[in-house]
Amino acid sequence: MKHSILVAGGVLVASASLIAAGCGSSSTSSADTTATGGGEAPAGAAVGSGATFPALAYTRWCQESETCTYAAKGSGAGIKDLTSGTVAWAGSDAPLEAEEQKAIGKTVYYFPTLLGAITLPTNIEGVSKAINLTGPALAGIFDGEITTWDDKDIAASNPGVTLPSKPITVCVRADSSGTSYNFTAYLAQVSQGFADKMGAKGSKTPTWTAKVSANPGNPGVANCVKSNPNSIGYVDLADATQAGLADKTAAIGVEGNYVAPTTASIEAAGAAADITDNLVVDVANSQAKGAYPLVATTYALAVQGGNDNAAVKKVLTYFLGSMAQGQLAGIGYAPLPADLNKAATAQLAKLG
The missing domain is CATH 3.40.190.10 (Periplasmic binding protein-like II)
Structure with a gap:
């Protein structure tokens, strides 16, 4: 240089x-x-x-x-x-x-x-609140195994919620993205099916096996979700908030232990992380109490x-x-x- x-x-x-x-x-x-x-x-x-x-x-x-x-x-x-x-x-x-x-x-x-949360903002017809998703169900949406909102694996996490039998619009990044890298790395950790289809490591430029709508930047993905009924995307919490989608970002986890993206749940993941010599810190899929599992440095x-x-x-x-x-x-x-x-x-x- x-x-x-x-x-x-x-x-x-x-x-x-x-x-x-x-x-x-x-x-x-x-x-x-x-x-x-x-x-x-x-x-x-x-x-x-x-x-x-x-x-x-x-x-x-x-x-x-x-x-x-x-x-x-x-x-x-x-x-x-x-x-x-x-x-x-x-x-x-x-x-x-x-x-x-x-x-x-x-x-x-x-x-x-x-530190920031990779959130899952949704725009689901007839659903006015945030839903719950397990890691494997989320992986199924993004690898094409789950294609409608009333799929049994989504419904099981949301008792009492009427989910529409409508195709899911999957909003993703079009550009080379660190958010995509961290998101796909997490999905590969929690779903062997996703890893088999998409690879076991994260990718900045994933080749999606689901039918997707590709958009530039995290703000573009947030705009895609906001503009398309029955959609889901992955963006940082700041952009979800700016787009007015923060109250519809999914809580992630397992039955009885779903964690929403908040400052406290981000900090819980960060506090449990190990510091490496080069300061590259992996905080995804934290098992710490109260930690949101999709946190990135x-x-x-x-x-x-x-x-x-x-x-x-x-x-x-x-x-x-x-x-x-x-x-x-x-x-x-x-x-x-x-x-x-x-x-x-x-x-x-x-x-x-």
């Missing part, structure tokens, strides 16, 4: 709300979900791009701190931008694949920034020896600070556990 990518002025900050407003009902092709909004970025701001999962937080923090800009266009796109040197840092909800690490050719540091990625690492260090110092972390519960996320925050803050020294 030989050229500087600090903002010289006039660059606009990405706005997740504009992504949501600009999406159509659905698309079958991968689309660039970069959006612009806000105001002019200050000179010297570090340019970032990537995951839509943390976009509401990152956009807010960049505007408040005046240290950065962020284009929310998917984890895969952000990693490509980091590889080409067009950004100083990237947002990703998934660790690098071997080919991605090889393409970058330098050590990549993972800085966890927040999202990361800011920076490259060893990057020309703009001094600016990136300022960005991440703000992201990991008490002011930024203290805002997360109010916008649909959860702060990092204290020990993980401490480890990430200590790692800032490696940026120089």
Whole structure:
């Protein structure tokens, strides 16, 4: 990465709300979900791009701190931008694949920034509240085994709820997505049938065996659910809330122990997670008491020896600070556990 990518002025900050407003009902092709909004970025701001999962937080923090800009266009796109040197840092909800690490050719540091729930917003005719789903039933919806809402495996978790005998519209991501990676990794853990059909590991670009409606970014998936009766999708809690779908996000679990996505249930999963040397933390399918099982850690990625690492260090110092972390519960996320925050803050020294 030989050229500087600090903002010289006039660059606009990405706005997740504009992504949501600009999406159509659905698309079958991968689309660039970069959006612009806000105001002019200050000179010297570090340019970032990537995951839509943390976009509401990152956009807010960049505007408040005046240290950065962020284009929310998917984890895969952000990693490509980091590889080409067009950004100083990237947002990703998934660790690098071997080919991605090889393409970058330098050590990549993972800085966890927040925890979030991958929620399952629904829009079911005649059902005005959140439903319950087991992990295997959820996997069945997304691998095509379950195709109507009155399927016995869904009905068994929802006694007293009249579920329509209507086809399920399955809303998914069209772009290379860390949310898709974490979601499919979870489904493969809880369903051997899903693993056999879709693979035993998570994928940023899954080839779905169900009939799906593909949409750009988490806001696009939320918009798909909102616009299509009898639909379900997977998005972060922040985007579900912004789309007005938070009260219809499914509780996940087993009979008698269904857990809804809340700040408390996200934190319960995070508190039980083990910290690894590279700070990549898997919090999915937590068995901790009160933990929501579909929780993901999202990361800011920076490259060893990057020309703009001094600016990136300022960005991440703000992201990991008490002011930024203290805002997360109010916008649909959860702060990092204290020990993980401490480890990430200590790692800032490696940026120089």
